[in-house]
Amino acid sequence: MDPVIRIENISYAYPDAERPALDGVSLDILPGTFTAVLGSNGSGKSTLAKHLNAILTPAAGRVLVDGLDTADEQNLLPIRRRVGMVFQNPDNQIVANVVEDDVAFAPENLGVEPGEIRRRVDNALRQVGMYDFRLHAPHLLSGGQKQRVAIAGVLAMDPAVLVLDEPTAMLDPRGRREVVAAVEQLCRERGITVVLITHHMDEAVRADRIVVMDRGRIALEGAPRDIFSQGQALRALGLDVPDTAALIARLNAAGLDIDPGALTPEACAAAIKEALG
């Protein structure tokens, strides 16, 4: 399968920075997959995200979205339409003071005809479970609801890839659950490619693949089962493992044989019960 985003050995440095924010990163994102990007503050994960839809362009190397080079100005709109981006602060990405008008913003910019915009807006709001709130004022919604509106606003562009840059950092546990569930569902049921940047380990366990960034480079990469069984390496990178992984590691060290891929609390409990027979 051809990757939907191909990152070829990119480097990038912010002006006046001591060291590059990205230093030779290569990565392929396959269509329909769920990738989580982990890393401590300043590891370059947000900078990487900003390269995926040409907010930043690499100083060296290149990024191709569906074969389109992000460095080419001509490709800007087609790339942004294909790769939707959701940011950390839900308040600062909502433009209009009625939910449905906000979701309509992107397709209106794209010059979609009115009937089709209506259809896309309703669809996008249903997909994130916010249809009943379409006439509400955004500032009266909870953080998780606002963030789901922001996701709907991006979905209305009909993108192939959804990039989320720490979308849950400012949310309470309930909001986090809502957003992660919505994102996971979009990937599994609608086939949307998801790239989730986060520093909540328990969100990353739901991904197909985890990329761990450190000082501008990819430090670790693999399936959650492989990444989270390397507790020491992760802690050295300023990260942690979810409680499920820590528990499995402990039990297996004591001689049980539990699948290290059982990383959601539900899967973990089921695997333990089975192991105890």
Place this chain on the structure above:
Amino acid sequence: MSRLEVKALTHVYSQGTPFEKTAVQDLDLTVESGGTVALIGHTGSGKSTLISHLNALLKPTSGTVLLDGEDIFASKAAIRSARFRVGVVFQYPEYQLFEQTVFADIAYGPKNLKLDSTEVDRRVRQAAAAVGLEESLFDQSPLELSGGQKRRTAIAGVLAMEPEFLVLDEPTAGLDPAGREELLEELFRWQAQRGAAILLVTHDMSIANRCQRLLVMAEGRLIMDGTPRAVFAQSEKLLSVGLDLPGAAHIAQLLRQAGLALPPSLYTVEELADAILSLRGKEGAPC
């Protein structure tokens, strides 16, 4: 030892309008200096309203707050004194930084206390050291700092007032795991050294379970108050008010539902692992 007492506190917003909302209802609470307390409850449970009363930012609709037996709302002087004795660090405190240098920003609180400059200087240095801010940063603009350093500058600004009670609302929000850990350790160390009390408002159970005492709020009331072990033992009650369990307690809960005979009140990975392994020993354990 100082005592902070909340007596029959009720706070109603927009009273007498159609938007009337009771945020805190008939709440009693006593906190003494020298302890660590976590306050948990989901958004809208009244936590923020409660803490805004502790340093007299909000006036109660009824009930009151006593500091060493004195009503903090009794006079302007009492209100002012409560502001300094009960330090409150709000969520994302870095957004309140405004001075031109880190030093000046940390000094803002002590200066409002009308302390002389040597004392201000001493307090600023001590507070900065407590949160691991190097003195080489003192002359920089707070806006040029990294996210973690900004957060520390803002917290140091409250520590420099040397409060006897320090209330922090989600102090680690948005930090990465290592940053979270470091800041918590610094805060607990500061608390132990000064013999002050820390009240941590948080959603994060892995932070809450490191305090000596846990308070749980729901719908404006205090519904649980006890050690983490006692509170996490009542997992059903926590879940019923929409709260998370710590990761290990959640797995334990699921295992119990699946029929495993695990003792209640397990909330660390180590305890849970040991409990599971001890089940393995007993063949024919009820599964």
Place this chain on the structure above:
Amino acid sequence: MLKDITLGQYFPGDTPVHRLDPRTKLVLTLVYIVAIFLIGSWGGYALTAAALAAVTALAHIRPRALFRGLKPLVFIILFTAVLNLFFTPGEDYLFHWRFISVTYTGLKRAVAMVLRVMLLVSGTFLLTYTTSPLAITDGLERLLSPLKKLHVPVYELSLMMCIALRFIPTLIEETDRIMSAQKARGADLETGTLPERARALLPLLIPLFISSFRRADELALAMECRCYNGGQGRTRMKQLHMAGRDIAAFGCGALFVAAILILRRLGI
């Protein structure tokens, strides 16, 4: 607390007045304002007041809400009244003492002036009470769209208004938050001399500015990511449609202006 301030004087409803196209309401409000300046007789004032009362009733707006809107203007109204009362030249003295004099013409003018201001303000309030800010922005954008040919960035202006409306509650909340945080550090915003108080506002204003810039920056980025590219080639999800009731409303407006002019001519 600042949060308690009710902003945007819009009272949602589903009355014939609410349902009118915002463009109709904007144009008719303009017509109404012009008509008020055409009033030339007491009958005209009576008719205008009656028309206003009728629309208010039709919109299910309580008269009290209209009067409440006038409250902040009491000073201006009184000021114009006093100005007219005492400084209108004339010979028909009602009252004369040294340099203070009140003439009959002056009294008439003062009363007329007060009525005019009150009718004018209540009328425009009725517009904002029955039309959401977004609909007003939308209506204005479309009414002004011919100006696009003159390179007036009509779309950008209306988007700016829309974003400003969207961020007012957010910024109020933010102000509240920063105020609490600085008070917790012992800031004293309530006492002191005026210069002291002005200085005490800096810890509030600087963070507010910084955070507004940060928000603006982030919002701009988010808008670009959603393919914002200026007003060109943009479509709209919601189309405005003039309906029968809009035609009827314009008819009523025309009749109203005609009546005012006739009354003025007849001097009733």
